[in-house]
Amino acid sequence: MSETSVPRDLLEAALSVLNNAYAPYSRFRVASAVRDSNGRIFVGINVENSSYGLTVCAERVAVFSMVTRGGRLVREVLVLAGDSREPVPPCGACLQVIAEFAEPETIIYMVSGVTGKHRVARLRDLLPSAFRLDARRSKE
Numbered sequence: 001m002s003e004t005s006v007p008r009d010l011l012e013a014a015l016s017v018l019n020n021a022y023a024p025y026s027r028f029r030v031a032s033a034v035r036d037s038n039g040r041i042f043v044g045i046n047v048e049n050s051s052y053g054l055t056v057c058a059e060r061v062a063v064f065s066m067v068t069r070g071g072r073l074v075r076e077v078l079v080l081a082g083d084s085r086e087p088v089p090p091c092g093a094c095l096q097v098i099a100e101f102a103e104p105e106t107i108i109y110m111v112s113g114v115t116g117k118h119r120v121a122r123l124r125d126l127l128p129s130a131f132r133l134d135a136r137r138s139k140e
């Protein structure tokens with residue numbers, strides 16, 4: 001799917017918060033933008049901690065922001081790796097969090113903030129076996 005172009009509004013939303021990434025330990029700034037089923041865009045950045053394991057990735061911050069506002073279905077995800085020459089996929093934990101609120105066909109755009117290089121994949125290709133507690137997916 002690498003020929004698919006990156007939605008400009010998602011990219012601009014991610015760019016608008018990239019400088020707020022709190023990454024003093026890794027110096028690897030990440031911003032994410034998700035579009036929900038109502039067309040609303042939510043953004044997030046990575047927030048690190050001196051107790052390293054408490055770090056939260058940009059994608060989870062963006063998805064949790066959507067859920068906080070009542071959104072329950074992610075239509076598209078963009079990950080902007082601000083300091084990487086290559087686009088990066090969401091980590092396994094973030095893919096699992098995205099899968100909680102997205103269909104397997106959901107498109108994930110990955111963009112390098114350094115080179116502009118991008119990659120496009122579907123959630124099911126990045127996480128073929130998402131964990132599900134059961135087949136009934138109640139969001140209440």
Ligand code: THU
Nearest residue numbers: 026028030046057058089090091
């Ligand atoms: N990070 C993200 O925010 N999203 C990703 O997709 C990959 C990794 C963050 C976590 C940490 O703050 C830094 O990047 C280096 O791992």
